[in-house]
Amino acid sequence: MKILSIETSCDETGVSMLEAKGGTKNPSFKILAESLNSQVKIHAPFGGVYPSLAKREHIKNLPILLERTLKKSNLSKKEKPVDLIAVTYGPGLEPALWTGIVFAKELAKKWDVPLMPVNHMEGHIFSVFGKQKGKFVIPKIKFPIISLLVSGGHTELVLVEDWGKYKIIGETLDDAAGEAFDKVARMLELPYPGGPEISRLASQARKLRIKNYELKIKLPRPMMYSKNFDFSFSGLKTAVLYLIRDLKKENPNILKNEKIKQAIALEFENAVVETLVYKTKKAIEKYNIKTVILAGGVSANKYLIKQLKKITKGSQSFLFPYKKLATDNSIMIGMAGYLKYLNNKKGVAIKLSKIKAEGGLRL
Numbered sequence: 001m002k003i004l005s006i007e008t009s010c011d012e013t014g015v016s017m018l019e020a021k022g023g024t025k026n027p028s029f030k031i032l033a034e035s036l037n038s039q040v041k042i043h044a045p046f047g048g049v050y051p052s053l054a055k056r057e058h059i060k061n062l063p064i065l066l067e068r069t070l071k072k073s074n075l076s077k078k079e080k081p082v083d084l085i086a087v088t089y090g091p092g093l094e095p096a097l098w099t100g101i102v103f104a105k106e107l108a109k110k111w112d113v114p115l116m117p118v119n120h121m122e123g124h125i126f127s128v129f130g131k132q133k134g135k136f137v138i139p140k141i142k143f144p145i146i147s148l149l150v151s152g153g154h155t156e157l158v159l160v161e162d163w164g165k166y167k168i169i170g171e172t173l174d175d176a177a178g179e180a181f182d183k184v185a186r187m188l189e190l191p192y193p194g195g196p197e198i199s200r201l202a203s204q205a206r207k208l209r210i211k212n213y214e215l216k217i218k219l220p221r222p223m224m225y226s227k228n229f230d231f232s233f234s235g236l237k238t239a240v241l242y243l244i245r246d247l248k249k250e251n252p253n254i255l256k257n258e259k260i261k262q263a264i265a266l267e268f269e270n271a272v273v274e275t276l277v278y279k280t281k282k283a284i285e286k287y288n289i290k291t292v293i294l295a296g297g298v299s300a301n302k303y304l305i306k307q308l309k310k311i312t313k314g315s316q317s318f319l320f321p322y323k324k325l326a327t328d329n330s331i332m333i334g335m336a337g338y339l340k341y342l343n344n345k346k347g348v349a350i351k352l353s354k355i356k357a358e359g360g361l362r363l
């Protein structure tokens with residue numbers, strides 16, 4: 001069946017066309033077309049995503065991307081070109097989510113096809129099976145899975161006992177990991193989004209063998225040894241703020257010193273990664289985990305991948321997405337939408353009026 005999928009939860013407008021086959025045990029996909037429009041440059045001056053601007057951009061982009069996607073897949077919008085539409089309905093920025101939902105509902109009505117609302121975080125979990133183009137399958141997976149979902153809005157450890165059976169066993173009590181990367185990058189006068197910038201500086205620091213203790217740069221690992229699986233990154237962010245403030249007292253131009261910036265980025269990345277990896281390891285032990293999934297925008301972080309590889313070397317398989325599928329995209333929404341459709345007694349359409357944006361949606 002052909003699936004049109006739509007993603008507008010944050011600052012990426014994504015529209016793609018997948019050909020999906022097989023049942024829940026052997027689903028396979030072929031990407032017929034994918035269109036993505038990133039608003040990163042538009043939001044960069046604000047140092048974060050500006051919801052009303054995101055909404056405006058999605059409204060502008062959606063018809064253009066649909067046209068492009070249909071053309072690339074050799075389909076015409078006049079006939080009924082698809083069998084199913086999948087759309088992200090949360091979590092995310094509600095004004096942004098609504099643009100995708102309204103657009104998807106109009107198409108579902110016009111073409112008389114079912115509309116499947118998809119949880120964005122479930123999409124991230126499925127992103128690890130996707131490819132950037134061509135065909136791919138969802139392989140036989142050993143459950144239980146632990147998913148470390150780390151993005152600009154979320155930091156969660158999700159226990160997956162089977163597809164569709166999710167339990168959040170731990171999450172951030174304040175800032176998300178990606179959000180902390182973005183805020184610390186701003187303090188270091190680096191552009192948005194900050195994750196890639198910080199990780200670039202941190203890897204330079206590792207190559208140059210910069211020693212943080214010599215520079216007296218030390219940050220806390222908040223909640224690392226707490227008895228639960230929760231995280232907290234707000235205190236870490238504040239610690240960076242105070243560190244920079246104190247360094248500036250000694251030298252107001254301290255941020256012109258590249259070595260200091262590299263050292264702060266290194267210590268910050270180490271603190272975040274150590275905490276994430278430590279809690280993931282605890283969860284693997286407690287729940288007798290067979291598969292570890294890392295997903296969400298922060299899964300593009302090479303150091304995090306490297307450290308998770310180390311702890312899963314033995315008996316767990318470790319999956320993470322291709323770089324292009326790590327950040328928000330519509331391919332992952334189409335995949336999760338298909339599985340949900342199969343599990344939802346094929347053909348039973350969800351009433352359109354029941355589908356609404358849920359900014360705070362949980363797995």
Ligand code: KG4
Pocket residue numbers: 010150151152153154177178179181182193194195196199296297298299300301302326327328
């Ligand atoms: O999943 P995503 O594209 O959007 C949300 O749903 O939030 O994640 C975006 C986040 C941003 O905070 C960005 O700074 C972070 O992912 N990110 C990274 C890296 N690449 C992107 N964080 C750390 N290291 C990276 N290499």
Ligand code: ZN
Pocket residue numbers: 120124151152296297327328
């Ligand atoms: Zn996301």
